[in-house]
Amino acid sequence: MRFEQLRIQGLRCLDDVSLSLGAGVHVFAGPNGAGKTSILEAAFLLSHGRSFRSGAKDALLQRGASRISVFGEVRHDDGGMSRVGLGRSGQRWEARLDGEAATLGQIVGECAVVCFEPGSHALIAGGAEERRRYLDWGVFHVEHEFLMLWRRYQRALKQRNSLLRAAQTPPEAMFLPWEAELGQTAERIHQMRLAYLERLRPCLAASVGGLLPELGAVELRFKAGWSDDRALHEQLAEHRGRDLARGHTTMGAHRADWAIAFEHAPLREHLSRGQEKLTALACMLAQAELYAAIRGEWPIVCLDDLASELDIAHQSAVVAQLTQASAQVLVTGTELPAPLQGLTAQVFHVEQGQLAPLL
Template structure:
């Protein structure tokens, strides 16, 4: 899939902008704070319904603006063209597909964006929540029923936690229906996650061999969020008294995690900060390649401040890898990355939220 056009209004420092993008590499060059990353952020919002930057969605709006909007025209590999929109007026967020109001879930299913940015090392070094988000985004685009199962799980989790927090005694019978729903939907989510990680691992190995060959073979470990081999419904019932003391549910797919280990770096602590970034990049590009094989079209690849995140040799490896793929790529930097100087690209100069095409 490709963005043919991105139109932004009221996003961070961007008052109003329209970018006609090329099919291949699009390079946004300008000083820090000029608005380059906001373009990648807009693409990510259409694909994930949230920003990759920290903070709430409230801070996305340009200071003094009454609202913000992101519109794009997306062309799929089958030549289908879809118009996507995400906006906010006041406190309400609205999503549209081809002019029709839709739920956020319907919007993000139409648009797939994978983004490597300065905070991406959190995929390896950060909390389990980061890794669950990565995993569930991939599962969402593979399993049509994932979102409905996830919503059922979250509703049951909220109800059980509410019971756990009550000061007065609660009948044991009240827990049963919610724990059964947690077990049903949670077990299905767990199966989907395992299947996805099994499919992802060969792609991770391929990408890791390009960027981190010195670390040797890669293995992946998945932890479901409750004792391996045990029934989730039974675990929830057995742990009810402990959960009442803690006032929240301590087992389930909302506690799952996964990790990678290398022959020469069996623990995450053995990786340098630079290696953490490369492992995260390998995972993100692996996810993009798996998504491309599953959907029959590449997701859009965003690389924020590539030159400052990777050394020259690894920049060249990334560019060479993506040149061989029919992917649209958006790259930002304070200057043109050297490996792209001789590669076909469309260049934009960015200054104070304004975008000027140069090539």
């Protein structure tokens, strides 16, 4: 899949940018603060409904602007075309698909973007939320039921948490239906996540082997978010007193986590910052490769500040894999990255939120 058109209005320093894109590699080069990363951020928004920058929600809107708007024309490898758009003037995103009002889930289902950027090491070194997002994005594109189940789970979780925070403790009968719903939906979500990780495992082993061969064999470890010795609804009932004291539900699918362990680095604390970045990159590439195997087309790949995040050897390895796969790649940097010199690439100069094609 690839973007043929990308239009961005009111996003950070990008006032009104319209891009025509083709297949292959596109490079956005320019000084720091010019708006290069915001172009990738716009693409990512259409695929995830959020920025890859932490705490970015309130900072997305350009100073003085009243609305953010991102629009993309997505060409699929089977020849189909989707027109996807997101706009926001308040707190909620408004989604459109082929000119009609749509849900955020419909937009995300039509546009797949993966990204490696300076904060990607948080996938390995950060909290569990980032790893759940990574996992669930992959599951969403494989299991059609996942989004419906996740919404059911979140509704039940919200209701139970409201009961836990009530001024006076509600009777047990008010908890039971929500705990039953949490148990039922969490188990199905858990099985979907396990199945996805099983499919991801060989892709990840190959990707890690190419980028971090010195760390040896790789292992994926997964925690459901509750003990596997009994059903979740039973454990929720048993630990209701603890949850009442804390005011929130302390176990369930929303507490799941996964980790990567290496033969020669069994704990994530054993990894250097550079190894964390390469591991996160391997996860991104593995997820993109699995998406391609299942859906028959590669997602769009964004690489932010490639030259400063990876050494020349790893830059070259990544570029070679992506060009061989015929993926559309959007790359940023202060200049054209060395591995791309001599390759066919569309290059744009970016400065003060303005773009000009160079090649």
